[in-house]
Amino acid sequence: MANISVDRTIPKPQDNASDGLDGIGFTYFWGNSPALDLLGDPQASAFGVAAMGVSPGQQYKDESRDKDPFEDEFSEPKPEVIEPKPLPGDGPINILITGGADMRHVLKTVGSRCGGGKGPKIRFYLHETSHEVLARHLLFAEIMNNTSLLVRERMELFLSIYGNTLIREKDSRYIANIVDELIELVTSNSEHPLAEVLDFESLKFKDRDAIQQVLRGWKDDVPFDIEALREQRARGYYRERYDYRKNMMDWDYQTHIKEKAGIINWFHYKAFCFEGVAFETRLASYNTPNRTLASYTEAKDRSKGTSVQVRGFWGDIINSPFYAFSITTNPVDRPRLFKISGSQYRHTETDIAEFNITDYLTQMDVGEEVHLPPERPEEHVFPYASPLEEMRPKVEEVKEEDEAPKTTEAQKKGRRRVRKQFPPLSAAFQDNRVQVILLAGDLRDQLKKRKYRGHFHRAFLGSMAVMPLFQDAQLGPGSTTDPFKSTDPTAVVRIRQPPNVEKPNLLGKFKEDSSFASAFAEGAEVIAETMKYQAHFEAIQRLAYRHRVAQAAHLFGWRCEDERRAIPRMEHDMKEKTAQQIERYATDFLRFVTGPAPEPLPDDSQHLAGSDLDALLLP
Numbered sequence: 001m002a003n004i005s006v007d008r009t010i011p012k013p014q015d016n017a018s019d020g021l022d023g024i025g026f027t028y029f030w031g032n033s034p035a036l037d038l039l040g041d042p043q044a045s046a047f048g049v050a051a052m053g054v055s056p057g058q059q060y061k062d063e064s065r066d067k068d069p070f071e072d073e074f075s076e077p078k079p080e081v082i083e084p085k086p087l088p089g090d091g092p093i094n095i096l097i098t099g100g101a102d103m104r105h106v107l108k109t110v111g112s113r114c115g116g117g118k119g120p121k122i123r124f125y126l127h128e129t130s131h132e133v134l135a136r137h138l139l140f141a142e143i144m145n146n147t148s149l150l151v152r153e154r155m156e157l158f159l160s161i162y163g164n165t166l167i168r169e170k171d172s173r174y175i176a177n178i179v180d181e182l183i184e185l186v187t188s189n190s191e192h193p194l195a196e197v198l199d200f201e202s203l204k205f206k207d208r209d210a211i212q213q214v215l216r217g218w219k220d221d222v223p224f225d226i227e228a229l230r231e232q233r234a235r236g237y238y239r240e241r242y243d244y245r246k247n248m249m250d251w252d253y254q255t256h257i258k259e260k261a262g263i264i265n266w267f268h269y270k271a272f273c274f275e276g277v278a279f280e281t282r283l284a285s286y287n288t289p290n291r292t293l294a295s296y297t298e299a300k301d302r303s304k305g306t307s308v309q310v311r312g313f314w315g316d317i318i319n320s321p322f323y324a325f326s327i328t329t330n331p332v333d334r335p336r337l338f339k340i341s342g343s344q345y346r347h348t349e350t351d352i353a354e355f356n357i358t359d360y361l362t363q364m365d366v367g368e369e370v371h372l373p374p375e376r377p378e379e380h381v382f383p384y385a386s387p388l389e390e391m392r393p394k395v396e397e398v399k400e401e402d403e404a405p406k407t408t409e410a411q412k413k414g415r416r417r418v419r420k421q422f423p424p425l426s427a428a429f430q431d432n433r434v435q436v437i438l439l440a441g442d443l444r445d446q447l448k449k450r451k452y453r454g455h456f457h458r459a460f461l462g463s464m465a466v467m468p469l470f471q472d473a474q475l476g477p478g479s480t481t482d483p484f485k486s487t488d489p490t491a492v493v494r495i496r497q498p499p500n501v502e503k504p505n506l507l508g509k510f511k512e513d514s515s516f517a518s519a520f521a522e523g524a525e526v527i528a529e530t531m532k533y534q535a536h537f538e539a540i541q542r543l544a545y546r547h548r549v550a551q552a553a554h555l556f557g558w559r560c561e562d563e564r565r566a567i568p569r570m571e572h573d574m575k576e577k578t579a580q581q582i583e584r585y586a587t588d589f590l591r592f593v594t595g596p597a598p599e600p601l602p603d604d605s606q607h608l609a610g611s612d613l614d615a616l617l618l619p
Contacts, residue, residue, distance in 0.1 A: 023237040023318040023536065027130050027295040028101040028464050030163055030321040032533045033588060034328045035104035035356070037112040038095050038458045039087060039122075043328055044527055047565045047587040049260055069582050082561050084593050085523025087457055092435075093120055095458045096519070098127040098443055099465020099529075102162065103140045104324040106436070110428045111360035116367020117427035125456070127439035127446070129465070131210040132295040134438055135218075138182050138211075139175065139292060141436065142194060144361065148423035151365065152393065155357045156281040159350075163321030165226050165276030165290050165313065172288040176220045183215050193425045199437040207440040217311075218291045226289040229313040230276050237317060249273045252318065256535040259584055261327045263338060264320065264349045272320045279321075279350050323533050325353040333372045336379070336387055346384055355388065364428040443468045447515040454521050454597040463529040466549060472514050473552035483509065484551050496547055498567040499554035508557030508595060517556035522597040526558060528590040532583060539579035543570055549590055557595035566590050 036044050087093055097105055106124055113119045128134050143158050157174060160167045184190035185198060186208050200208060216222070238245045253269050272278045277286050299310045326349035329337055337355065339346050359370040370391075378385035428434060439446055443465075446452065461469065470476045475484075483506055486493065499506065511517045520526065528549050531542040550560055550567045560566055566587045570579075 023233075023316070024464075025233070025316050026297045026314040027132055028099070028462070029133065029136065029293060029315045030324055031101045031104060031462060031529065032319050032323050032531075033463075033529045035108040035324050035360075036460070036527065036589075037109045038097075038105055038460060038527065039093065039109060039113055041108075041112075042331075044589050044591060045562060045587065046328075047562075048585045049262075069578075069585055082559050082593050084525035085521075087120070089120075091121075093122045093458070094125065094456045095122060095460075096125045096127070096456045097460045098439075098468075099129075099462025100126065100460055101128075101133060101462055101464070102324060103137055103144070105460055106141075107144060107357070107360050107364075110434055111363035114428040114433050115363035116365070117430055117433065118367060119428075119433065121433055121435075123435045123437060125437045125439055127443050127465075129440070130295065131207065131440065132214050132292075134207075134440060135182075135211050135214040136292050137436075137438065138185060138198065138215075139178070141198065142178060142182065142192075144364065145194060145197075145425045145429055146423060147365070147426060151358055151361045154361055155354060158357055159279040159281055159325075159353060160286075161290060161292060162324075163272075163278040164286060165230055165293060166286045167288050167290045168284050168286060169288045170284075172220060172291070175218050175292065179215050179218050183212050186211050186215070192422050196432060197425070197429055197434060197436055199435060202437055202439050202446070204441070214294075217294055222291065224289045224291050224294050226276070226293065226313050230317065233313060233317050245273070246270065252535045255580075256533075256537075259580075260533060261323065261349075263327055263345050263347070263352060264322050265345070268348060268350065269320055269322075272322075273317065276317070279353060281350065281354060318535050319533070322349045322353070325356045326350070327352070327533075329356055330359065330369065330371070336372055336375065341384055347386065347388070351386075351388055355391075358391075361426075364426040366427070444472055444515045447519040452519045453600065454518070456520050457524050459520065459524065459526045461526065461528040461549075463531050463534070463545070466528070466552075469516060469552050470548065472516050473510055473555045475548065475552055475555075483555070492572055494572050496570040496572075498547070498560065498563050498569070499551045500560065500563060503554075507554055507559075510555045511557040511595065512598075514556050517558075517594070518598040520594040520597070522594065524594045526553070526592045526594060528553075528592070530586070530588065530590060532586065532588055539576060539583045540570070540574060542583050543568060543579055543586075546586070546590060553590075553592045558592035559595075561591040561593060562587055 034043055095109070106126075109122065109124075114122065126134070126137055128137075139161065140158065143154055143161075146154060149157070157171055160171045161175065181190060181192055185192060185195055186200060188195070188200065203211075217224075234245065235242050238248060241248060249270055250266075253264075253266055257264055257269065258266075268278070280286060293313055293315050294311060295314045296309045296311050297314050299308055300306065301308050328334075329352055333355070337347050337352060355370070362368065362370045372387040373390045375387070376385060379387060424430070467476065474481045484499070484503065496502070508517075531537060531545050534542065546567050547570065553560065565585070567590070568582045568586055
């Protein structure tokens, strides 16, 4: 198997265990931050505890623990307000998402802006380094637009496949039945309406072939023992303390999850850590492997020592998929959904996720938000009736099918199943209002192309996809030209300030040479995911990550919004408890506004002599 061990001489937050890197895995199937409307979402500027409960009278509030450390940290005047330029009103809005790991931002943005077939034209550029994640993007795009299913059915199917290692047999059959059509989409031979939405022209043929290979691995006859593979990962992560792993799960939950996202139920988080099942939307048997979570990673052959590709489960076994849809909701409904009684939340993270995705899908279809029904007196009297019960359909007993559908000879031979009629797309995706362009490979090489110069108006950078950003700013590992690194190896930086305060003269130093800086229009907004909701990592490391991202942005000429809370100052002898309190009340995301747009590149034909130009034009 792959070598996932770490240097055991490094001090670890939990002795006799991994430092967390091999628990995170090598393929990221879900993000660790809330879904955003990338064209303007108050959640992007949110700070503090995202899932803070609403308790009548605040009888459980601890004033000493809940004090905001930013209230009296600085006495200087408020910094300059920095805002992005208004979005273009006459052309499509171009949004780059790299390392998003899922479709959460696409789902919320399209539902909020294009619901019911109205709104601007949007082009999403989804970049991932893993072909398995790109393949999942196709599947979720199909589920979002499968209007032949009720909204609740789409929601349950979406959540089951999104974050569960074990899914219902019904879900597995759905995946196997749609595989051939997804392959046809990749090869541009499909008549599915999604062919007008998904654009594969920017992918190389080898990337398309790799996606097809991934899709073929989703069929029912392909073996994938995800339970054994996940247990193997857990043994490598917990090591000597595997038999006591419940205690380590409790440590992660109490230290990194409960204080920031208390809506996540301890028993549900423990179930995810033990079994990999996060969302159980109804009473059903979750006993079929989720083959969309299969992926490959490089390893060395034990006998020959050569590099090989190992297929297994290389996803995250520490950070649950609850953060994307479960820790925030519509402010109108939040007081009732996040209410606390007896120091316990009345609803769970799964309830919030069901409500949010139902809201997004409904907005896509009809352009109307979903809200809770009117408040009833029963909600304030024990056993506290839930407003969500009125929104759920009545449970009826149905007779299960005696046998699975028979496979035809054409399907056995690998031919595409004939579908005479496809359901129409969701109204938000019709009339070419939304386009999704898939990108793979080195992002820097992609952004160097002429067509991307000054092209993007909004962007989202995942926390596990920022290495190209650091490399473009010459801040990568082993860099000898790091302008923020002291030339004196014995010097101690006692207080680390935001780069705009520490070294204002470096603003825009690499603007002209950076493919990242040249790819954005003037006044574009770039949102970077923080490690605020990453379990197991120390708070000091998470704060240092914020500063590193801000340094790269500073070198590109980007200015940070809400700099005081986004990039807190760090003292060299800061205690871990102090860092946890500061990071808890810091912003969920880093937001930057880009500088002036780059100058357009000159047309190469203008620099050619007349005879040279004729030679190019003549046959």
